[in-house]
Amino acid sequence: MVYSSILDWIHFPDVMSNMYYPFDVYNLPYDISYKLWELLGGTIAWLINLLLPGNPVSTWLICDEVVNMFALIIFMIVIFLVVFIATLISLWEERKVLGRLMDRRGTMIGMKGFLQCVADGLKTFMKENTMPKKVDKMTYMWTLSLVIGTSVLIACMIPLSQRWFVVDYSTGLLIIMALFALAPFFILVSGWGQNNKYSLIGGMRAAELMISYEVPILIMIATTALMAGSFNIGDIVNAQFNSTWYFIPQIVGFITFFFCATAESERTPFDIAEAEAELVEGWQTEYAGMKWGLIMLGDYFRGYVACAMITIMYLGGWLLPWDPLQINTYLPELTFLIKTWFVFFMMIILRGAIARVRPDQILNIGWKVFMPLSVVNLAIVLMLKIGGVY
Amino acid sequence: MVMEFLKKYPYDENIPRRTLWIMKPFVVVSKLFVKAVIHRDVAILYPYEDLWMPDNYRGRPGLRFEKCISCGICVRMCPTSCIELVEVLDDAGNTVKRPQINLGRCAFCGYCAEYCPVDAMTVTPEKELAEYTREDLIYGPRRLACDKINKNMEVHLEETLMSDIKNGNSERRVNAFMTDRPILDSSKCISCKKCEKVCPVKAIKMIEHGVNAKGRPILWPEINKDICVCCHNCVDDCPKSALHMDEVL
Numbered sequence: 133m134v135y136s137s138i139l140d141w142i143h144f145p146d147v148m149s150n151m152y153y154p155f156d157v158y159n160l161p162y163d164i165s166y167k168l169w170e171l172l173g174g175t176i177a178w179l180i181n182l183l184l185p186g187n188p189v190s191t192w193l194i195c196d197e198v199v200n201m202f203a204l205i206i207f208m209i210v211i212f213l214v215v216f217i218a219t220l221i222s223l224w225e226e227r228k229v230l231g232r233l234m235d236r237r238g239t240m241i242g243m244k245g246f247l248q249c250v251a252d253g254l255k256t257f258m259k260e261n262t263m264p265k266k267v268d269k270m271t272y273m274w275t276l277s278l279v280i281g282t283s284v285l286i287a288c289m290i291p292l293s294q295r296w297f298v299v300d301y302s303t304g305l306l307i308i309m310a311l312f313a314l315a316p317f318f319i320l321v322s323g324w325g326q327n328n329k330y331s332l333i334g335g336m337r338a339a340e341l342m343i344s345y346e347v348p349i350l351i352m353i354a355t356t357a358l359m360a361g362s363f364n365i366g367d368i369v370n371a372q373f374n375s376t377w378y379f380i381p382q383i384v385g386f387i388t389f390f391f392c393a394t395a396e397s398e399r400t401p402f403d404i405a406e407a408e409a410e411l412v413e414g415w416q417t418e419y420a421g422m423k424w425g426l427i428m429l430g431d432y433f434r435g436y437v438a439c440a441m442i443t444i445m446y447l448g449g450w451l452l453p454w455d456p457l458q459i460n461t462y463l464p465e466l467t468f469l470i471k472t473w474f475v476f477f478m479m480i481i482l483r484g485a486i487a488r489v490r491p492d493q494i495l496n497i498g499w500k501v502f503m504p505l506s507v508v509n510l511a512i513v514l515m516l517k518i519g520g521v522y
Numbered sequence: 523m524v525m526e527f528l529k530k531y532p533y534d535e536n537i538p539r540r541t542l543w544i545m546k547p548f549v550v551v552s553k554l555f556v557k558a559v560i561h562r563d564v565a566i567l568y569p570y571e572d573l574w575m576p577d578n579y580r581g582r583p584g585l586r587f588e589k590c591i592s593c594g595i596c597v598r599m600c601p602t603s604c605i606e607l608v609e610v611l612d613d614a615g616n617t618v619k620r621p622q623i624n625l626g627r628c629a630f631c632g633y634c635a636e637y638c639p640v641d642a643m644t645v646t647p648e649k650e651l652a653e654y655t656r657e658d659l660i661y662g663p664r665r666l667a668c669d670k671i672n673k674n675m676e677v678h679l680e681e682t683l684m685s686d687i688k689n690g691n692s693e694r695r696v697n698a699f700m701t702d703r704p705i706l707d708s709s710k711c712i713s714c715k716k717c718e719k720v721c722p723v724k725a726i727k728m729i730e731h732g733v734n735a736k737g738r739p740i741l742w743p744e745i746n747k748d749i750c751v752c753c754h755n756c757v758d759d760c761p762k763s764a765l766h767m768d769e770v771l
Contacts, residue, residue, distance in 0.1 A: 232558040233551055236565040481555070485547035501523060 136181060141194060142174035152200040160295040160465075161214075165206035169199055211298060215287045218469050219429070219436045220249045222476045229477060233484035256425030264327070264418050271325030275318040276423055282318075283430035283437075286311045290440045293450040293464035294366050304365040305353050305441070309346075312396065312437065316342035319405070323415040334414030337491055338398065338405030344498040345395045348506040352389045355382065355510045356445045359522055369449035375522055379446035385509035386446045388502050390478070393438035395494070398431065400483040404491050439475040440468075447471050577674035580632040581649045582661070583623055584668035584675070587612070589642035592619040593722040593753035596634035596643050602627045605634060610663050620663030626656050636679040639700065639751035644668075644675040685769060702752045702767045704745055710764035713741040717756035717765060725749040726756060 147153060147163045155162065177190035192198055224239070224246045231238025239245030263272070286308050291297035301307060316339040323335020356378060357363045360371035372378055379386040395402035406414035416427050443449060448471075450464030489497070516522050566573060575581075597605045604627035607619040621634070621643070634643045646668040653659050680694045683701065695701065704717075708731075718726045728741040743756070747770065757765045 229555065232555050235554065235558050237567070240567065481548060481551055484555075485551040 136178065136185075138175065138178045141178040141181070141190070142170055144170055150196050150200055152196055154200070154204065156300065158295050159297065160293075161210045162203060162207050165210050166199065166203040168206050169202040170194075173199065173202060211288050212284070214292070214465075215284075215290070215433075215436070218472070219287065219432050221246070222436055222439070222473055223249055223432050225473055225476060226480050226483075229480045230484060233481070253425060256422050259421035261422060262420045266327045267418060268325035268327070271321050272418070275322035275325065276419065276427070278318045279315055279322070280426050280430040282311050282314050283433040286437050287433040290437060290444075291365055292468050294369075296465050297366075300366065301364070303363045305357065305368070305445070306363050308437065308441065309350060309353055312434070313342065313346050315434070319415050326415070326418040328418055330411040330413075331415050331417045334405050334407065334411045334417070337407070337411075338415055340491070341398070341402065341404060341494060341498075342396060344495055345392050345502070348388060348498070348502040349392045349396060351503075351506040351510060352382075352385045352392070353445070355385060355506070355513050358510075358517065359513050365444055365449070368444060369451060372448045373451050377446065377448040377451070381516055381522065382446065382509055382513060384505055384512065386442075388505045388509065389445065390442060390475075392498075392502055392506075393442055394479055394482060395498070397434040397438040399435055399479060401486045401488045402494060403488065404494060407488070435476065435479065436472065439472045439479065442475045443468060443471045447475070575647045575649075577647070577672065578645060578677050579647045579649075580630050580645045580677075581647050582625060582628070582630070582651055583632070583634050583666065584644045584646035584648075584671050585621065585663060585666035586642045586644070586671065587620065587663060587667060589640050590620055590663075591640055591642070591722045591751070593639065593751055594619075594755060595637050595639060595751075595753050596621050598754065599633045599637045601631060601633065602629050604628045608663065621666070622663055623661045623666060624659060625651055625661055626659040632677055635675075635677050637697065639697065639753070641676040644671050645677055646670060646675060683769075700752055701769050703747050703750055703770045704756050704765045705768045705770075706743060706745075707764050707766070708742050710762045711742055712762055712764075713739070714761060715741065716759050716761065717743050720755040720759045722753060722755065723749050723751055725751075 144167055147166050148158065150166075173193045177193040180187060180193075181190040227248065228238040228245060239248035241248040241251055263269070289298055289308060289311075291300070291304075319342075320335045320339040323331040323333075323338070326332070356368060359378060359382070360368040362368065362371075391402075398405055403414075406416065411417070413424075416424055419427060450468040452467060513522075592607060594607055597603075597607055604624040605621045608622045609617050610620050612618045623634075632645045635641075635645045638644075647670065648668060651659070678696045680696060682692055682694050685701075686692065686695070713728070715728055718728055725746040726743045727746070729744045731740045731742050734740050743765075752767070754767065757767055
């Protein structure tokens, strides 16, 4: 029996040299997951080879196709985990900052209160999973899954940098916006399917709110795309690298988009769909236990996506604010996340400062203030574009 | 929108424009945020931290067993009548009366400590009093002791009397009731010596004033006004209501 060292089974080749490499350019999370599987699969292959020398499974485990397949599975987990932890951190941030705004301490359980998220998750997981008798079961469960699913999907589709992405698609912002805009229909159907007047009112409100705020948001996305010359997120950020960050020429659009994105992700002061004071829990009234916990998590995913869109479109994405040495590649993912959390911090300040507006006021503001402002923003950008400034 | 706003808030020199500014809540909230981050916030981690308490914080009443003269003023003054005198053994083995407090009824007003003539009853800063049963809330004389008692916990009722002001003396008296003394209506006295027995400070002495028709001595109480603590026990126990309290100055 010939003893083979474990080092014969684990060798870190260049990811790009794999002929089944699924991306066009270098992808960091894929590289990480590829190397992880090299370690894991190589160890398994070596162990199997120790027991049964010369078996085909060992060689199968580390051939190009199989490594690629397992690396893709780990890739999904890595991408999701990073977004998940970023969202949990923004949740923790909301609790702590909101506590400071109210002159109290916020959560205090472990790691400066961060582990409260874990405790809450466990608690909702332990709750009894009840379902009312008279709900329409199909819409009840399916709309829930779709709302949470689309939220997680768009959160994962946000690229953190030019090397940290899932798909480098050329219609970037439009696809994200399209998936973002799917939610009100599910919420409306869910509110109807729950057989509860509070849910129905909540669903109606969510639908009217989101539909009326999508128009200015889409106009402003188109404005940014016009300015950058592309819908691709990487191209938009690069265009900001070549000129200035877009919140300077588009200051009107930046402020308008900030409020619209807050409304679109159903956060206070625009949370008329959830409206704890008058509707019990809005369209989430009949969801119990882990279902409700996942809805809350989905809400925070949507908040994270809204902040990430603001960061990409106006705050220069993963660019450093002052970069004379052109070290743009130094931890761009962290830069992006810090900017996202900063925008989320602004949203928390907004939540702490302003009381909730009435449904009719929200529609008034949406159609009579934000909509004209977004058109004004478009006009400014058009003039800048025609004048040859950008 | 702008015209509506101007119609609603017309220009007025007296109103500072800043108060109508839309950014005001943001400024206020940001200020509070910075303040709460830099300084300590109002909320405390209760079981691990404790609020600062002044020495004369009116927590549960405390008793210094040796100082008490069992006069019963605390029993009389308690507005919720949660205090009663019970018989216990003191350190020398004699049976004495000492107050027992039902903290389930106590209103934490501190009157017992204010009116105590010898400052045996005090307030204490102890406030963690949770128990499992109502019986556990009844604090006996020994349990009322508190090792943290210091001079600041002896609270006093300070008051200026109308009669004092009339006499041209407007100083505050520490205990207003200490100016009252029992006065004897000697025509009603039957010489039963009850007042002498119930006096907690032995201020009453029976003095002979001749003999009656049957040849028995006539005894009238004489009150030592320097020792008397004005506890009303003699007045309450007099079978013929021969004693009454009066302000003597």
